[in-house]
Amino acid sequence: xxxxxxxxxxxxxxxxxxxxxxxxxxxxxxxxxxxxxxxxxxxxxxxxxxxxxxxxxxxxxxxxxxxxxxxxxxxxxxxxxxxxxxxxxxxxxxxxxxxxxxxxxxxxxxxxxxxxxxxxxxxxxxxxxxxxxxxxxxxxxxxxxxxxxxxxxxxxxxxxxxxxxxxxxxxxxxxxxxxxxxxxxxxxxxxxxxxxxxxxxxxxxxxxxxxxxxxxxxxxxxxxxxxxxxxxxxxxxxxxxxxxxxxxxxxxxxxxxxxxxxxxxxxxxxxxxxxxxxxxxxxxxxxxxxxxxxxxxxxxxxxxxxxxxxxxxxxxxxxxxxxxxxxxxxxxxxxxxxxxxxxxxxxxxxxxxxxxxxxxxxxxxxxxxxxxxxxxxxxxxxxxxxxxxxxxxxxxxxxxxxxxxxxxxxxxxxxxxxxxxxxxxxxx
Amino acid sequence: xxxxxxxxxxxxxxxxxxxxxxxxxxxxxxxxxxxxxxxxxxxxxxxxxxxxxxxxxxxxxxxxxxxxxxxxxxxxxxxxxxxxxxxxxxx
Numbered sequence: 462x463x464x465x466x467x468x469x470x471x472x473x474x475x476x477x478x479x480x481x482x483x484x485x486x487x488x489x490x491x492x493x494x495x496x497x498x499x500x501x502x503x504x505x506x507x508x509x510x511x512x513x514x515x516x517x518x519x520x521x522x523x524x525x526x527x528x529x530x531x532x533x534x535x536x537x538x539x540x541x542x543x544x545x546x547x548x549x550x551x552x553x554x555x556x557x558x559x560x561x562x563x564x565x566x567x568x569x570x571x572x573x574x575x576x577x578x579x580x581x582x583x584x585x586x587x588x589x590x591x592x593x594x595x596x597x598x599x600x601x602x603x604x605x606x607x608x609x610x611x612x613x614x615x616x617x618x619x620x621x622x623x624x625x626x627x628x629x630x631x632x633x634x635x636x637x638x639x640x641x642x643x644x645x646x647x648x649x650x651x652x653x654x655x656x657x658x659x660x661x662x663x664x665x666x667x668x669x670x671x672x673x674x675x676x677x678x679x680x681x682x683x684x685x686x687x688x689x690x691x692x693x694x695x696x697x698x699x700x701x702x703x704x705x706x707x708x709x710x711x712x713x714x715x716x717x718x719x720x721x722x723x724x725x726x727x728x729x730x731x732x733x734x735x736x737x738x739x740x741x742x743x744x745x746x747x748x749x750x751x752x753x754x755x756x757x758x759x760x761x762x763x764x765x766x767x768x769x770x771x772x773x774x775x776x777x778x779x780x781x782x783x784x785x786x787x788x789x790x791x792x793x794x795x796x797x798x799x800x801x802x803x804x805x806x807x808x809x810x811x812x813x814x815x816x817x818x819x820x821x822x823x824x825x826x827x828x829x830x831x832x833x834x835x836x837x838x839x840x841x842x843x844x845x846x847x848x849x850x851x852x853x854x855x856x857x858x859x860x861x862x863x864x865x866x867x868x869x870x871x872x873x874x875x876x877x878x879x880x881x882x883x884x885x886x887x888x889x
Numbered sequence: 890x891x892x893x894x895x896x897x898x899x900x901x902x903x904x905x906x907x908x909x910x911x912x913x914x915x916x917x918x919x920x921x922x923x924x925x926x927x928x929x930x931x932x933x934x935x936x937x938x939x940x941x942x943x944x945x946x947x948x949x950x951x952x953x954x955x956x957x958x959x960x961x962x963x964x965x966x967x968x969x970x971x972x973x974x975x976x977x978x979x980x
Binding site: 472484485486488489490491645650652654655656663667747750764769 | 944
């Protein structure tokens with residue numbers, strides 16, 4: 462049974478039937494799935510959710526499908542890690558990493574949204590999936606559309622990281638590289654979507670697709686023992702994920718699955734593409750589009766579709782937003798790797814670096830629960846940090862050589878301490 | 890005359906044409922001329938104060954007019970103007 466009433470314009474409130482439609486015909490505002498929350502309240506409880514399999518569909522009443530899901534049945538339920546080492550490094554007592562860098566099957570949170578978009582596309586009877594992507598979405602649409610026996614057309618900026626290209630074409634996808642930035646790809650795709658009858662997951666399927674992001678926050682609240690965190694730090698490209706994290710928390714509160722704790726939402730951007738945080742800091746009504754220049758390519762959207770609403774959420778929730786330089790992003794990736802053993806992509810570096818900055822600024826308090834959304838895997842953006850990590854120590858397969866190296870490393874680490882010297886003399 | 894690509898939500902006003910030609914020397918003039926030819930379209934493109942709606946992006950030859958001269962952006966005969974809903978895309 463479905464609890465989705467239809468689509469509703471976020472701006473003017475005009476309602477529409479459940480169709481592959483993303484823009485209000487009257488005011489061009491975004492359409493969003495509208496639910497019968499009273500009905501959901503009667504059907505969904507902690508016990509019902511806990512009785513189900515560990516994937517995004519355990520919250521299916523709050524996802525915009527009418528039939529049983531058909532795509533991405535094992536997607537979701539990524540780890541929430543109490544990050545003690547990172548907390549020590551940052552000087553905070555309770556910090557968690559929601560690690561969607563290990564989301565199945567393509568190692569980013571995009572598997573959540575694509576599963577919902579393609580399940581819905583199958584309901585509508587589409588035979589072709591498409592998307593405009595900065596990489597992670599391309600990977601996910603390529604993999605999941607293949608598994609769902611859908612044809613696909615995938616559009617990306619020409620200069621993406623190699624791993625994101627291979628991670629798309631390996632599935633036999635039709636990949637089209639565009640000479641331009643993501644915003645050019647997006648504009649072209651809006652025009653293509655108007656001409657070709659495909660399920661463009663982030664264009665005409667966007668109201669359904671975007672709802673999939675809520676599952677990340679649903680999981681966090683369940684994993685925290687049915688409570689919402691005091692602070693939630695989220696990366697922003699289009700700003701969609703941030704608005705859906707907020708919506709998810711509001712929905713769980715409304716249905717009575719968690720108590721209201723006044724979660725504050727913080728948005729993270731790269732300085733080289735920070736239209737949303739710039740507008741937020743300057744208290745602008747609207748953001749100015751920018752031409753992105755950052756290593757965080759997965760966040761490089763200069764004309765963010767949900768930028769306006771993301772600002773609204775940060776303001777309303779009492780949170781804030783920050784942006785960080787490419788060097789801070791690299792340091793953020795290394796900090797998370799060296800403290801928690803988690804290798805995140807550049808977007809995650811942005812989120813960690815912004816978290817650090819907000820703690821240093823005193824914006825994030827030291828003694829309240831903080832959840833940091835890590836949305837992608839570092840193996841996909843290795844180029845970004847290849848020159849900033851150490852190279853292997855090369856030696857021959859010879860015990861003396863290794864012992865010499867061992868001593869040298871010990872000397873370096875301990876500044877020529879007695880222990881290192883004596884080890885050397887014992888073995889010489 | 891510059892040509893204008895019409896997005897799906899506006900095609901009911903243009904008798905289903907996805908591209909129309911409009912004589913105008915800049916974006917402001919183009920919106921007025923569109924209104925003359927297709928009454929009702931201006932109210933869809935602009936809010937009460939006459940500004941282009943928050944969720945509409947306008948492009949001249951694939952460049953966002955906010956990077957050009959906004960509504961004063963000049964138009965030449967061979968120019969292509971695209972009206973694109975702002976709500977699209979994700980990471």
